Amino acid sequence: MLFHVRMDVNLPQTMPENQATALKKTEKDIAQGLQESGKWRHLWRIAGQYANISVFDVSSVDELHTLISTLPLFPYMQIQIMPLCRHPSSIRSNDA
Amino acid sequence: MLFHVRMDVNLPQTMPENQATALKKTEKDIAQGLQESGKWRHLWRIAGQYANISVFDVSSVDELHTLISTLPLFPYMQIQIMPLCRHPSSIRSNDA
Amino acid sequence: MLFHVRMDVNLPQTMPENQATALKKTEKDIAQGLQESGKWRHLWRIAGQYANISVFDVSSVDELHTLISTLPLFPYMQIQIMPLCRHPSSIRSNDA
Amino acid sequence: MLFHVRMDVNLPQTMPENQATALKKTEKDIAQGLQESGKWRHLWRIAGQYANISVFDVSSVDELHTLISTLPLFPYMQIQIMPLCRHPSSIRSNDA
Amino acid sequence: MLFHVRMDVNLPQTMPENQATALKKTEKDIAQGLQESGKWRHLWRIAGQYANISVFDVSSVDELHTLISTLPLFPYMQIQIMPLCRHPSSIRSNDA
């Protein structure tokens, strides 16, 4: 089941740089693990923003919430979620 | 080059049904042709909305505008465009 | 899987009264059938609005979209959907 | 009498972790007591948000305000309230 | 129980003048009856707007919805409702 997720990151300017670097490193590792597992199906940077557009492929809403709310940057992100479904005009096997 | 496009369709309630059907049929044919050509890379329905989320892969902004503004439903759609770029944490070859 | 849905109905003032009555009658029948089947778990009127708050219990996003987009009033409704999940402080068996 | 309540929690990033943990523990205890008493009828987590959707069943607006404004997290929450009433198409005895 | 209600009226410009006049006359009669009964406690015009601010005193949300949704101008009004309660600094007996 697919969900469209937009994440806007907003690290506090008072956060020490090494803490920020460590957080981003862990975030990247987790994000890449989830991509490998197929759960995090797409990940793009929005140009000019510290934000991304993602598509998650999960088996339940609870799984989606667990994945997102345990990301290290979650406390510093604003999240918007839209459930997606197959478009009747789509011919692409990997959009279902 | 990737662009994230949201299209909200709003056909006037006074449009005759056969005209609406014909428009949608042509739209579908064009959308499928563009998917086959690789220009319209992703196409999802937003659940509960007469709207879609799409990702286009074009070689220029002018090409993007031409593709979208010549869709048969263009006069009845509200369009939002965001340029996308590769995310530094992405490991998926097909997200670039 | 639970989804929170808000539906705002806006019938065109030019719609003949018997057509409106027929549409609402069919809508009611379908809504009651879906409640009986357990798919439409909650249904409340928002005070002072021609709008409702609903909770759907479906097995997939596609099922949710199909249920909502085939309602007779769908062309006249504005729909907002939020995926819900179990709250860690909830003790109610019927909120999962 | 039913009220639809959305609560968005926003703890200050400067709050010491043990204070946050204590606040959440007390909040949870109170929330569960109110659920047991039937005052807090439904409680769901909104996916991807530190926020919940709740339905309260109270005998007056003053009671509703007292319940909400004495929650330990109240100073850190943004609250939206909508009065609900029985929907004419509802067949569920527990939605009144 | 008190509710703060804002009503913005928007009659369609195509409505025949005698129909508009009749609707407003009936609306006024009902509004005055509800004021006499004490249900419609306050009624003010917002300066420069075809809109009013009202305070209703009802025994339930269902009663509030019934009063408002049966007003003749209801199909042409946008309604916003906020539940009110006694303010701890109020000394006015008629604000409870």
Place this chain on the structure above:
Amino acid sequence: MLFHVRMDVNLPQTMPENQATALKKTEKDIAQGLQESGKWRHLWRIAGQYANISVFDVSSVDELHTLISTLPLFPYMQIQIMPLCRHPSSIRSNDA
């Protein structure tokens, strides 16, 4: 002359508790004095909010501004003002 005023209070979380208590005490005393004088005609709490709806009865806009801007909580409040006038359907002598 009547003015509808909404006040949303937002005390900084860093304010010492005794300072907050003192401010609120003075605010309450002034608010009650203005109610006794008839200048502050109505005062209600919005349910679930640290906010109030008030109606002021003043002889000029300058008087209104002076009353509001000298409240002890003024630096911490967001204020919205709408001028009110008598509604043609009102039958209540105390709404003019």
Place this chain on the structure above:
Amino acid sequence: MLFHVRMDVNLPQTMPENQATALKKTEKDIAQGLQESGKWRHLWRIAGQYANISVFDVSSVDELHTLISTLPLFPYMQIQIMPLCRHPSSIRSNDA
């Protein structure tokens, strides 16, 4: 007493041209009469908009509402009103 008023005019595209011309002519006559009387103290066009910024000088809110709501274009205008008062740094006698 001064009030800042913004008026956005939106004549329906179906209004016959001679009706529009007549409405605007009457509106202009009334506006000029009110300027001569001193009630309509300032009147500017907002560049690029069919809209104006005005300052009214009236003795009560009821007078303001009567003046505005009897303008011939009132049914076709969106109105925003803000009460003004003397600024402590103002040295201009005609801004009070």
Place this chain on the structure above:
Amino acid sequence: MLFHVRMDVNLPQTMPENQATALKKTEKDIAQGLQESGKWRHLWRIAGQYANISVFDVSSVDELHTLISTLPLFPYMQIQIMPLCRHPSSIRSNDA
């Protein structure tokens, strides 16, 4: 050439009082000088707000920007600017 300017002032609550007092004093001196020179043509307080409505009369946009951006309170103000022009219904010589 006339420009309509709204300035909302928002001094940080951590600013020492003597610094705030000094800033306001300098601001007032400059504002009065600009009024005397005719550049700052009108200045009103918006009732209930720490904000003003002003009309500037300048010979260029660059001059307008220089005047506003060198005000002592500029770093603490939110500014909105609208170019004004003569209204065809205006009869006031001092509104051009």
Place this chain on the structure above:
Amino acid sequence: MLFHVRMDVNLPQTMPENQATALKKTEKDIAQGLQESGKWRHLWRIAGQYANISVFDVSSVDELHTLISTLPLFPYMQIQIMPLCRHPSSIRSNDA
């Protein structure tokens, strides 16, 4: 003097096609004449929108308003104007 203008065009769907074509032809002729004269300095299409971003170079606000409000599509356009001035970091002679 430079002004940034955004124009969103919204032709009514009931306008006969030959009328629309004629309007656009006249609009284009005037727009090109103003570009040749240097008054309309820049003109771009916003991708995916029936809208443009323009920069006008005029000697007064009145001239700007006259140019824009006499465009044939003016009654069907939503206009947003922002005054521009030279940026201190600009090195381009044609941006002043």
Place this chain on the structure above:
Amino acid sequence: MLFHVRMDVNLPQTMPENQATALKKTEKDIAQGLQESGKWRHLWRIAGQYANISVFDVSSVDELHTLISTLPLFPYMQIQIMPLCRHPSSIRSNDA
């Protein structure tokens, strides 16, 4: 390929003045280098705002993102991007 960019700068009030001065100096140097190279085609100050309107001419979205996200003020700016394309009515060779 052209992109319309609006940048609103918001330096934290706690930033030491010499740090702010140094940041702005580096920003200016980079901005001028990009103008010389032709990548940053236009740069204007919005009157009354600490904000600019820019037009970038880049060969890809990735290049645009790299240019903007490496600006020294990027962490303190809010960025809005719109892709532009040639307008069919444009006659200016330098708007393509």
